[in-house]
Amino acid sequence: MSDGLTAGRRAGLAGALLGLAVLLGARQATAASSTPRPIVLVTLGDAQGERDVEARDVKFVYFKTTYRQSRAPKDEVPGGQRTEVMGDRAECTCIRFLDWSKIKLKRIRAIEITRAPGDRVATVRVTRRDGQMNEYPATSLYGGDGLYPPLFTATIEGAHREFPLLLEGPPGVGWPDENLVRIFWTTTTPPPKPKRPAH
DSSP states (O other), X not given: OHHHHHHHHHHHHHHHXXXXXXXXXXXXXXXXXXSOXXXXXXXXXXXXXXXXXXXXXXXXXXXXXXXXXXXXXXXXXXXXXEEEEEEEEEEESEEEBTTSOEEEGGGEEEEXXXXXXXOSBOEEEEEETTXXXXXXXXXXXXXXXXXXXXXXXXXXXTEEEEEESBOOSSTTOOOOSSEEEEEEEESSOOOOOOOOOOO
């Protein structure tokens, strides 16, 4: 009799534990589904104004400079060796600096990029999630002092886009027609800005 009662109690306890586990699992699933999905918004600017669009795969791109030696005719190159400078592309979900330190993008709330008229170097303002804000000239970012300057890249409206932080080329070369102005990490989508009037 006592054995049967004990077995019944064990079965009842097992059933209660199973029910509790199912209940906790359902609550966790509900909480996970109710957590807002992080959204990355970028502001693009051109001569007509600015527009906000959602972006994916935002990354900082930098290049590691390497040197490759190859043989060459001595009548062409003194010493018989030619040195080739190469830039190995690397992408990072961070902002990398000259000293190899970095700030992970997940710790950043917003990045603002300004370009003064006539200036060939952009200024990058970083606002972290804790409110700390710093400004950096693009020349202080990794590769900003070399042959292969850094840039930001993102997928916008289904297309891969790249946005330089330093101007390359001879004097007179201008920035692209549409530039990256701001990157903002949020959990809510702001109301769309008014559409530009048709011309």
